[in-house]
Amino acid sequence: MSNIIEVDKLTFGYTAEPILYDIGFSVRQGDFAAIIGSNGTGKSTLLKLLLGELIPKIGSIRLLDEDIRHFKGWSQIGYVPQNAVQTAAGFPATAEEIVSANLYAQVGLLCPIRKKHMEQARQALALVGMQDYAKSMIGNLSGGQQQRVMLARVLVNSPKLMLLDEPTTGVDASAAQSLYELLAKLNREKGLTIVMVTHDIVHASGYVSRTLCLEQGSVVELDRVQIAHELSHKHKHPQHNELTADGQGESKFER
Amino acid sequence: MEIFQYDFMIKAFIVGILLAVIIPCIGIIVVLKRLSMIGDALSHSSLAGVAAGLVMGINPIVGAVVTCIAAALGIEAIRKKIPKFSEMSIAIVMSAGIGLAGVLSGFIKNAANFNSFLFGSIVAISDFELVLVICISCAVLLAFVLLYKELFYVAFDERAARLAGVPVKAINFIFTILTAITVSVAARTVGALIVSSLMVVPVACAMQLGKSYKQTVLYSVCFAVGFTIVGLVVSYYARLRPGATIVLVGVICLLLILLVKWVAELSLRSKKAA
Numbered sequence: 001m002s003n004i005i006e007v008d009k010l011t012f013g014y015t016a017e018p019i020l021y022d023i024g025f026s027v028r029q030g031d032f033a034a035i036i037g038s039n040g041t042g043k044s045t046l047l048k049l050l051l052g053e054l055i056p057k058i059g060s061i062r063l064l065d066e067d068i069r070h071f072k073g074w075s076q077i078g079y080v081p082q083n084a085v086q087t088a089a090g091f092p093a094t095a096e097e098i099v100s101a102n103l104y105a106q107v108g109l110l111c112p113i114r115k116k117h118m119e120q121a122r123q124a125l126a127l128v129g130m131q132d133y134a135k136s137m138i139g140n141l142s143g144g145q146q147q148r149v150m151l152a153r154v155l156v157n158s159p160k161l162m163l164l165d166e167p168t169t170g171v172d173a174s175a176a177q178s179l180y181e182l183l184a185k186l187n188r189e190k191g192l193t194i195v196m197v198t199h200d201i202v203h204a205s206g207y208v209s210r211t212l213c214l215e216q217g218s219v220v221e222l223d224r225v226q227i228a229h230e231l232s233h234k235h236k237h238p239q240h241n242e243l244t245a246d247g248q249g250e251s252k253f254e255r
Numbered sequence: 256m257e258i259f260q261y262d263f264m265i266k267a268f269i270v271g272i273l274l275a276v277i278i279p280c281i282g283i284i285v286v287l288k289r290l291s292m293i294g295d296a297l298s299h300s301s302l303a304g305v306a307a308g309l310v311m312g313i314n315p316i317v318g319a320v321v322t323c324i325a326a327a328l329g330i331e332a333i334r335k336k337i338p339k340f341s342e343m344s345i346a347i348v349m350s351a352g353i354g355l356a357g358v359l360s361g362f363i364k365n366a367a368n369f370n371s372f373l374f375g376s377i378v379a380i381s382d383f384e385l386v387l388v389i390c391i392s393c394a395v396l397l398a399f400v401l402l403y404k405e406l407f408y409v410a411f412d413e414r415a416a417r418l419a420g421v422p423v424k425a426i427n428f429i430f431t432i433l434t435a436i437t438v439s440v441a442a443r444t445v446g447a448l449i450v451s452s453l454m455v456v457p458v459a460c461a462m463q464l465g466k467s468y469k470q471t472v473l474y475s476v477c478f479a480v481g482f483t484i485v486g487l488v489v490s491y492y493a494r495l496r497p498g499a500t501i502v503l504v505g506v507i508c509l510l511l512i513l514l515v516k517w518v519a520e521l522s523l524r525s526k527k528a529a
Contacts (some may be wrong), residue, residue, distance in 0.1 A: 093411065109422070
């Protein structure tokens with residue numbers, strides 16, 4: 001299988017002190033990977049680099065076999081931001097209006113959204129089980145439902161890669177679980193490659209196929225034994241589970 | 256009707272209705288980008304341009320347009336430099352605009368002319384100003400319709416819009432120019448101190464009732480046109496300042512909508528409890 005993401009000898013920092021130091025990893029087509037790590041380890045910075053918002057100074061990033069500096073196929077990359085639920089709350093738009101907005105590459109500059117685009121939006125909403133809420137105002141939906149609409153917004157373009165930043169932030173534990181189930185289903189049935197930055201390893205570990213841990217500027221892939229060790233460590237601290245379920249908490253990986 | 260016997264009132268209605276169509280189109284994007292005070296900052300900055308125009312002997316509206324564009328670009332630039340405190344950019348530009356207007360107004364010989372820009376003078380529109388408003392309204396409306404989906408997506412989520420291929424920088428730049436032009440023209444008619452209210456109040460009313468983005472846009476325009484017509488009629492018969500009356504009609508309408516919604520929610524809750 002080909003690599004969707006290839007990071008090689010990447011060093012990046014906002015100041016002279018690098019946040020990410022000489023990191024390298026690849027994500028293959030069909031992977032469902034979680035990127036975990038404590039606060040300040042560079043998860044958000046890595047995501048910004050993968051989204052082309054920051055330019056790598058040392059090392060390289062390749063997306064879909066193309067150097068990120070020259071990458072043009074952004075419509076093939078779906079991104080669900082951390083504050084998606086917060087952004088959606090109170091915004092006066094229906095679920096189908098928000099999903100169809102992401103069809104921009106298909107619709108084109110200055111052209112109006114047509115019925116066929118709205119139909120595509122409804123199909124994407126059906127993929128995430130939200131077809132009955134197409135005409136609902138996004139602000140009237142629950143946090144979990146809003147997050148599903150955000151997924152549909154990404155899926156409407158049939159992306160090759162979906163990047164999610166803390167997708168369970170602001171979502172209750174049962175909605176988080178059903179979100180993970182949905183992501184696993186999309187990965188399994190549609191072959192969608194998913195990379196998810198998360199604090200919630202306790203719940204996410206049951207669904208992802210790979211776990212990459214960012215610690216002290218480097219990336220280490222955790223195997224099942226190491227993940228089990230992390231989980232057993234957390235179960236000794238019952239409060240931790242509550243905190244991580246909504247993404248508010250911080251995991252301390254003792255390695 | 257007696258009110259339509261006068262040319263100046265017919266002009267006032269034409270200009271008022273045209274502005275009532277374009278101001279909420281700009282207003283809805285401004286509100287959704289959480290930049291509601293931008294209208295205030297730009298209209299205050301336009302006063303600096305008006306003062307500069309009057310001092311230098313050029314058309315004050317041209318002066319207002321130039322300073323408004325400069326102020327709008329300044330807000331955008333500062334907003335990018337300090338994205339976490341982006342609302343600060345509005346305060347900085349507004350302070351600079353007020354300061355400059357204050358200093359320059361000291362050099363104006365005919366203070367009454369300058370004062371007419373504070374609360375507007377929609378009933379004293381010249382033929383040149385009428386043509387200017389018609390041209391600008393057509394341009395702004397055309398741009399809004401053509402960039403409808405781009406403006407919507409940028410207002411909702413700039414980052415996702417960029418990933419989807421929307422030329423975010425270009426859209427933001429065009430929108431900034433449209434806002435500046437609209438505010439500077441509106442400042443002459445409804446008044447610099449009132450223009451931001453007209454940008455926000457109809458949108459606030461529409462957001463209480465709209466069931467989609469499209470509906471919210473249409474309702475905003477309908478509310479603004481309604482406020483303008485009612486405001487002009489009331490101001491004519493009650494001999495009040497037209498700009499201020501239009502805004503007060505809007506605020507009263509918003510309060511009524513909120514009151515009706517509150518009562519409806521209360522009765523729904525009591526029905527459920529019963």
